[in-house]
Amino acid sequence: MIFEHPFFTEMLLPFLLVFVVTFAILQKSKILGDGKAQIDAIVGFVVGLLLIALPGPRGIIVGIMPWMAVGIAVILVFLILYGFVAGDLSDASKHKWMKPVFGGLAGVFTFGVVLFVTGLGSKIVETFSGNSGGTLLMNIIMVGLVIGAVIVAIVGGKKKGSDK
DSSP states (O other): OGGGSHHIIIIIHHHHHHHHHHHHHHHHHOTTOTTOHHHHHHHHHHHHHHHHHOHHHHHHHHHHHHHHHHHHHHHHHHHHHHHHHHOOOOOGGGGTTHHHHHHHHHHHHHHHHHHHHHTHHHHHHHHHHTSSOOHHHHHHHHHHHHHHHHHHHHHHHHHHHHTO
16 A cells, blocks of 8 residues: 555655644744745755655654654544533633643653654663663763753742742
8 A cells, every 4th residue: 555655654754744844833933034935945845855865863753753643642532522521622711721731741742752762761771770881871860950950940030039
C-alpha cells in the first residue's frame, strides 16, 4: 500500500509536516516581515528539505509523529467524555484549569517521548544507576538544577515584589 511505502512515511510526510509548521510559525509571528508569504514559504521549504536530507533529525520526527497522534487521540477522547459530563466547553471562564493542566501534561508527554525516541532516556537511567561511571555528568546535572532553581526563585521573587 502507498501509505506504508518508506518514501511516503520517511520523506514526504515529514517534509510536509515541517514545511507547513515552519510556514505557519513564520506567518503567525511575522519574523521575516508582514505580507512576506513567499519568503516564509521559501524558508519553510528549505527547512523541510534540510530535515529530509539529514537522517538523524528525520528519524526523530518520524519516531515522534506516531506518539503525537496517540497523544492527540487521548486528548480528543478526554474532551469528548468531559463534554458529555460538563456540558458546553465554549465558556472558557468555567474551564480555566484546562489550559495549564493540558499544557503541563503535553509538556511532560513530549519530554518523555523525545527521551524515548532519541534514546537519551536509557542513557540517563544508566548514568543515575551507576552502571556507566557518570559521576561527572550527574554533578553537572545537579549543579544545573540548583542554578535553575535559584534563577526561578529570583525571577519569581522579582515579579511578586513588583506587583506591590
